Amino acid sequence: MNFFKNLAGAGKGKSHNMTEKELLRAITFDLKDCELKVDKEYELGWLNKDYVGHMLKITPTVSWKFDLRQPQKAEDHYEAECAGFNGKMLSTEVIEADGVEALMGVFKYRAPDNVRGRMFVGIIWIPFADCTIMLNVEAIESGITGVRESLVAISEPLPVPEFAPDPIHVSSVEEMFAHMGKQPLTILPSDDPKWDAKFPDHPLSLVRARLKRVVETLKLPEYFKGLEPFRVS
Numbered sequence: 001m002n003f004f005k006n007l008a009g010a011g012k013g014k015s016h017n018m019t020e021k022e023l024l025r026a027i028t029f030d031l032k033d034c035e036l037k038v039d040k041e042y043e044l045g046w047l048n049k050d051y052v053g054h055m056l057k058i059t060p061t062v063s064w065k066f067d068l069r070q071p072q073k074a075e076d077h078y079e080a081e082c083a084g085f086n087g088k089m090l091s092t093e094v095i096e097a098d099g100v101e102a103l104m105g106v107f108k109y110r111a112p113d114n115v116r117g118r119m120f121v122g123i124i125w126i127p128f129a130d131c132t133i134m135l136n137v138e139a140i141e142s143g144i145t146g147v148r149e150s151l152v153a154i155s156e157p158l159p160v161p162e163f164a165p166d167p168i169h170v171s172s173v174e175e176m177f178a179h180m181g182k183q184p185l186t187i188l189p190s191d192d193p194k195w196d197a198k199f200p201d202h203p204l205s206l207v208r209a210r211l212k213r214v215v216e217t218l219k220l221p222e223y224f225k226g227l228e229p230f231r232v233s
Contacts, residue, residue: 023221024058027133030217052206054214055136062127067231068094068101082107088185090204095124098220101229102126104211108185108204117141118185120204122211126220127230133220137210139203148199152190 018026021041031046034054038045046054066073071094082089087109095104103125111117119140126133189195196205 026221027056028219029214050206052210053138057134059132059134061130061230062132065232068103074103078105085109086184088187090187090191095215097124097126097215098218100126100220100225111140117145120207122207128227129230130227135214137207139206141203148202149188149190152195156189
């Protein structure tokens with residue numbers, strides 16, 4: 001079903017003559033050093049020189065049981081959803097993006113095909129009653145991993161557990177990595193934004209910096225500003 005048909009007349013009596021792709025392309029933000037890699041009707045994707053991916057979509061309206069007047073419910077929802085994928089939510093906050101209410105979150109997962117590496121995902125949702133603008137910013141650790149975590153641990157060591165876990169016996173390196181991949185991630189002192197300036201090239205620092213720049217430079221077509229925000233009754 002083409003959900004854009006539902007947008008006609010939704011913007012407080014305003015109409016538009018733009019196609020779906022034109023509406024998507026009319027959403028702009030800083031894309032310096034980015035190359036367009038994905039060009040679809042409802043989805044655009046770019047990769048920048050630091051290998052940070054950017055994906056912009058327009059989708060049907062969200063199915064949230066909350067709206068952005070309830071930030072704690074938003075936080076609880078995405079903390080549980082992220083944990084369901086063996087990830088960890090690092091932050092969520094309700095923000096304004098070009099004068100429109102939005103939700104921004106940062107999440108940590110295991111990198112695909114590398115249990116020692118991490119993938120960091122930043123997401124901005126701009127939910128309206130009839131559609132949602134969604135922007136993902138993602139970066140994955142490559143090469144030597146764990147440098148940020150190790151150096152920060154020297155300054156802010158984790159408390160020693162009162163009881164050490166029982167040792168795990170494995171018969172191969174593959175079995176060890178398989179076991180590691182099943183363990184839930186934790187939030188570490190090194191995940192704190194205060195360390196981003198010290199490690200500017202780390203994927204988490206890059207994702208947070210790009211999210212900040214996107215919010216600072218995002219421009220929405222006037223048509224979207226006329227849409228009603230997403231609300232639950």
